[in-house]
Amino acid sequence: MRLDKFLVEMGFGSRTEVKRLLKKKQVLVNGKIETSAKIQIDENQDEISVNNQVLIYKRFVYYLLNKPKGVISATEDDKHRTVLDLLDENARQKAVFPVGWLDIDTHGLLLLTNNGALAHAMLSPKKHAAKVYRAKVDGIITEKDVEHFEAGIELKDFTCQPAKLTILEVNEE
16 A cells, blocks of 8 residues: 555545655664655554554444434534544545434434445345444334334335334323
């Protein structure tokens, strides 16, 4: 991998910003000052350091984000804040995306990663990865509702897959 690509992936800015770091002699490769952005490095074998900080290459990154209400589970949007807007610049440069989604008016734990294979394995209907949702519902959920979930709820355009509904708490106020 080229040194400049490595440094960009590690969150040291754009290629232009990385070239400035190199020009200022702030990057060492195996203990020697390096000023060329074009050199090939082995990200798993060579020791790369910036300002005397040794960098450990991680191909994939994983962030667990507690998505607040009012934020959408998307990477870009002109009208609303996205989950990526909640990350710092270093995390955004790693090209992460949400695995799944939560609606704008919900909050909860959301996985962000740059590992496409993992995301596919978790989201593909063929994999049957279990998902857990906790919802606060107005009104009373009945045993009949539980049966509807188990059978698959019919919507306008399709029938949902069967699901398990567990009532955790009832507040009859």
